[in-house]
Amino acid sequence: MPQEEPTIVREERYDPHQIEEKWAERWQRDPALYAAEANSTKPKYYVLEMLPYPSGALHMGHVRNYAIGDALARYMWMNGYNVLHPMGWDSFGLPAENAAISNQTPPRQWTLGNIEKMKRQMNRLGFAYDWSREVTTCLPEFYRWNQWFFLRLFERGLAYRKKSKVNWCPKCCTVLANEQVINGRCWRHEDTLVEQRELEQWFLRTTNYADELLRDLDRLPCWPEKVRTMQRNWIGRSEGTLVDFRLDYSGGDVFTVFTTRVDTIYGATSVQLAPEHPVTAELAAADPDLRLKVTQLIAEQSKAKESGDIAAVEKHGVDTGHVAVNPYNGERVPVWVANYILMDYGTGAIMSVPAHDDRDYEFAKKYGIEIRQVIIPNAGEGARATQGQSDKSVRPTQTNSTQADAPELPFTTLDGTLVNSGEFTGLSCEEAIKKMSAYAEQHKFGKATVTFRLKDWGISRQRYWGTPIPMVYCEKDGVVPVPEKDLPVILPENVDITLTGGSPLTRVPEFLNTTCPRCGGPARRETDTMDTFVDSSWYFYRYTDAHNGKAPFDSKIAAYWFPIDQYIGGIEHAILHLIYSRFWTKFMRDIGLVKNDEPVERLFTQGMIIKAAAKMSKSLGNVVSPDEMVERYGGDSTRMYTLFATSPDRELDWQDDGVAGVYRFLAKVHRFVARNAQNNSVETQLAASSERADKTLQPTSLQPEARAIQRKLHQTIKRVTDDFQGRWHFNTCISAVMELVNELYAAEAKGIPVSVLAGVQRDMVLLLAPFAPYLSHELWEMLGEPSNLLKTPWPKYDPELAKEEKIEIPVQVNGKLRSVVVVAPGTPDDQIIQQALADEKVQSYVAGKQIVKKICTGKLVNIVVR
Numbered sequence: 001m002p003q004e005e006p007t008i009v010r011e012e013r014y015d016p017h018q019i020e021e022k023w024a025e026r027w028q029r030d031p032a033l034y035a036a037e038a039n040s041t042k043p044k045y046y047v048l049e050m051l052p053y054p055s056g057a058l059h060m061g062h063v064r065n066y067a068i069g070d071a072l073a074r075y076m077w078m079n080g081y082n083v084l085h086p087m088g089w090d091s092f093g094l095p096a097e098n099a100a101i102s103n104q105t106p107p108r109q110w111t112l113g114n115i116e117k118m119k120r121q122m123n124r125l126g127f128a129y130d131w132s133r134e135v136t137t138c139l140p141e142f143y144r145w146n147q148w149f150f151l152r153l154f155e156r157g158l159a160y161r162k163k164s165k166v167n168w169c170p171k172c173c174t175v176l177a178n179e180q181v182i183n184g185r186c187w188r189h190e191d192t193l194v195e196q197r198e199l200e201q202w203f204l205r206t207t208n209y210a211d212e213l214l215r216d217l218d219r220l221p222c223w224p225e226k227v228r229t230m231q232r233n234w235i236g237r238s239e240g241t242l243v244d245f246r247l248d249y250s251g252g253d254v255f256t257v258f259t260t261r262v263d264t265i266y267g268a269t270s271v272q273l274a275p276e277h278p279v280t281a282e283l284a285a286a287d288p289d290l291r292l293k294v295t296q297l298i299a300e301q302s303k304a305k306e307s308g309d310i311a312a313v314e315k316h317g318v319d320t321g322h323v324a325v326n327p328y329n330g331e332r333v334p335v336w337v338a339n340y341i342l343m344d345y346g347t348g349a350i351m352s353v354p355a356h357d358d359r360d361y362e363f364a365k366k367y368g369i370e371i372r373q374v375i376i377p378n379a380g381e382g383a384r385a386t387q388g389q390s391d392k393s394v395r396p397t398q399t400n401s402t403q404a405d406a407p408e409l410p411f412t413t414l415d416g417t418l419v420n421s422g423e424f425t426g427l428s429c430e431e432a433i434k435k436m437s438a439y440a441e442q443h444k445f446g447k448a449t450v451t452f453r454l455k456d457w458g459i460s461r462q463r464y465w466g467t468p469i470p471m472v473y474c475e476k477d478g479v480v481p482v483p484e485k486d487l488p489v490i491l492p493e494n495v496d497i498t499l500t501g502g503s504p505l506t507r508v509p510e511f512l513n514t515t516c517p518r519c520g521g522p523a524r525r526e527t528d529t530m531d532t533f534v535d536s537s538w539y540f541y542r543y544t545d546a547h548n549g550k551a552p553f554d555s556k557i558a559a560y561w562f563p564i565d566q567y568i569g570g571i572e573h574a575i576l577h578l579i580y581s582r583f584w585t586k587f588m589r590d591i592g593l594v595k596n597d598e599p600v601e602r603l604f605t606q607g608m609i610i611k612a613a614a615k616m617s618k619s620l621g622n623v624v625s626p627d628e629m630v631e632r633y634g635g636d637s638t639r640m641y642t643l644f645a646t647s648p649d650r651e652l653d654w655q656d657d658g659v660a661g662v663y664r665f666l667a668k669v670h671r672f673v674a675r676n677a678q679n680n681s682v683e684t685q686l687a688a689s690s691e692r693a694d695k696t697l698q699p700t701s702l703q704p705e706a707r708a709i710q711r712k713l714h715q716t717i718k719r720v721t722d723d724f725q726g727r728w729h730f731n732t733c734i735s736a737v738m739e740l741v742n743e744l745y746a747a748e749a750k751g752i753p754v755s756v757l758a759g760v761q762r763d764m765v766l767l768l769a770p771f772a773p774y775l776s777h778e779l780w781e782m783l784g785e786p787s788n789l790l791k792t793p794w795p796k797y798d799p800e801l802a803k804e805e806k807i808e809i810p811v812q813v814n815g816k817l818r819s820v821v822v823v824a825p826g827t828p829d830d831q832i833i834q835q836a837l838a839d840e841k842v843q844s845y846v847a848g849k850q851i852v853k854k855i856c857t858g859k860l861v862n863i864v865v866r
């Protein structure tokens with residue numbers, strides 16, 4: 001700033017508020033500062049942090065997430081990239097409705113007010129976002145494209161309606177979200193049990209992409225293995241066989257069993273149906289006693305579903321008294337209904353093979369159902385399985401009983417051979433699965449199949465604060481899509497929000513009643529709104545072209561920026577958000593909108609922040625507010641602490657003292673530069689910085705102390721640079737910068753030439769810039785640097801200068817030269833002797849002998865043996 005007086009004595013006290021407010025104001029006056037460039041010739045880099053829900057206040061988890069992304073963005077700018085670093089608001093959802101009820105504020109007003117507050121907090125912390133691309137999902141400019149996508153999905157048969165269960169509170173007379181069901185009861189009516197009701201709802205056919213979503217996980221090597229495993233399990237592909245069993249009475253129903261182990265079917269001693277299986281219902285209809293028991297099983301199941309742990313439920317069932325025919329051998333096996341069989345898993349019916357399945361074994365032991373072995377281990381396998389446990393093992397009744405044939409049951413591995421299995425006896429398990437599946441198909445009672453655990457995505461919400469689904473219902477034409485020209489279907493305002501009596505939109509006649517786009521007659525609008533995961537499935541494409549009024553985004557622009565180079569967020573989004581957005585990308589590719597198959601190249605999931613060994617939560621009273629930390633220590637200290645306390649992937653145990661420590665370090669940096677800034681002339685800084693032009697100042701021409709700090713600088717540049725390449729242990733980077741600062745102080749005390757100190761100081765400020773941007777900018781200006789720090793080249797290290805100096809020390813044994821050891825200068829004598837004794841060559845001369853003398857002169861080692 002030109003009007004500042006040059007003669008002013010520099011204030012040495014570190015005042016983060018004064019510095020940070022000054023720079024925050026300057027940065028906000030310059031919207032082009034962090035703007036991504038159009039038509040740039042630079043390489044691109046798209047770094048993105050997951051967008052927040054605008055609750056009204058940032059929490060420390062946000063600060064940590066954004067501090068990581070911001071450090072990376074700043075580093076990439078300094079490395080000459082065209083960086084896209086945007087931010088937005090995932091602003092639809094239930095909390096806005098709840099707030100509307102408790103404070104009488106309309107959801108839109110509440111949401112936009114919160115966005116303002118949080119944006120102020122972000123700006124105060126100095127995050128470098130390109131706000132010209134801000135995306136707010138609750139505004140029609142954005143959500144009209146959700147509707148546009150919905151129409152595209154509908155045209156292609158990828159959006160459809162089907163009946164599905166919802167949580168229903170009979171007192172509220174409304175649907176509850178899963179998070180509003182607490183211990184099976186309504187969150188507002190603690191005395192009221194939540195019921196399950198069937199409603200027509202909208203679904204997206206994510207299962208059409210199940211195979212590809214699974215396969216392409218192998219093409220994401222830069223995603224955490226943990227996330228890929230979670231997605232694999234969620235998609236849950238299993239190869240198996242469908243087999244039709246017929247109830248044994250004339251005209252009896254056929255039901256289909258799914259099994260991954262058809263090779264064991266000769267060992268099936270019962271079949272088990274889900275309590276909600278249609279055949280169960282049919283059998284129960286004719287048998288009041290059975291009906292009663294089935295009702296109990298259904299109740300137990302829904303209870304277990306609420307607790308979220310169906311696997312932990314105690315397994316039990318009821319014999320229907322009916323039998324079904326195993327089509328492979330004509331055997332009649334009893335039909336049971338069991339509480340651990342789910343209708344929405346596989347076919348809702350299984351065959352039970354106790355000898356070769358853990359769960360079936362447990363069930364058979366409980367109810368005394370026959371356990372029949374049909375697989376014997378291959379040589380070697382059984383011996384291992386029986387060792388030491390033969391007393392507990394259940395012996396099969398009819399086998400050639402050698403040790404290897406009689407494993408402990410259940411014997412569940414595929415490494416075996418079939419016995420007692422008719423014409424398939426003698427086949428290996430794997431071979432049998434193939435042949436027996438083919439046999440079923442040939443005889444028209446089954447086939448090989450692939451099933452997925454992944455279900456279609458139910459996107460209907462009976463809520464107000466979401467994207468209206470652009471469909472109408474006409475008595476004559478049925479379900480009719482809203483024509484594209486009539487988009488957006490605007491979410492009405494001034495809606496009376498109550499949480500009772502169904503979706504609030506059904507009580508807005510101007511919204512509800514419309515005309516049919518096809519026949520012009522009266523029609524009714526869809527009153528369900530979309531799941532907010534629709535917004536987050538594609539919002540990051542909108543950032544590339546945020547103001548496009550004709551399309552969700554321009555394909556060419558998206559093609560330049562995508563895939564996202566680095567995405568950063570919480571592990572809690574490993575499944576839903578990150579599967580839905582992969583699905584959305586594949587769909588957009590199939591309609592020609594994008595070229596990439598996957599949205600995200602590299603994914604990073606940061607660790608959680610805890611305090612006093614617990615997750616921060618209001619109820620525990622251990623929440624640390626970012627505002628309070630900024631107030632006490634400033635934005636730089638707060639964000640730098642979140643990077644310094646531990647590596648970003650680890651859980652961070654918050655310590656206020658730690659923030660104070662970072663603050664003291666920054667004050668120390670400030671003090672040093674304030675004192676030495678005047679030494680920063682162009683001539684002096686070039687002498688030792690990374691951009692050394694003056695080759696006369698080679699390491700050999702420097703004093704050892706000066707050489708030491710130069711070496712430390714280059715080692716520090718190397719450490720920080722290497723960590724930015726992917727390891728991201730910013731905690732060790734920051735420690736390295738701290739060590740460098742200590743050495744600067746030591747060098748200053750030793751009277752190292754100003755020419756050397758100034759260069760090191762300059763690069764130190766650059767190294768600090770991604771972590772403490774405010775202070776770095778302030779110091780940069782203090783140094784009289786004319787360039788914008790954000791675009792100043794990142795310092796480069798010289799491997800030669802980073803190298804530790806080494807000296808060679810000859811080692812004599814009984815006066816004869818036997819080896820040479822290499823040590824750093826200044827290594828203590830006893831360490832040199834130890835190293836000499838550890839030397840292989842030296843060892844061969846002293847082995848078996850008595851060492852009588854060890855001498856080190858600092859230039860020579862002599863060992864005397866006898």
Ligand SMILES: [Zn+2]
Pocket residue numbers: 169170171172173186187188189192
């Ligand atoms: Zn209720």
Ligand SMILES: [Zn+2]
Pocket residue numbers: 474475476477478516517518519520521
């Ligand atoms: Zn019509």
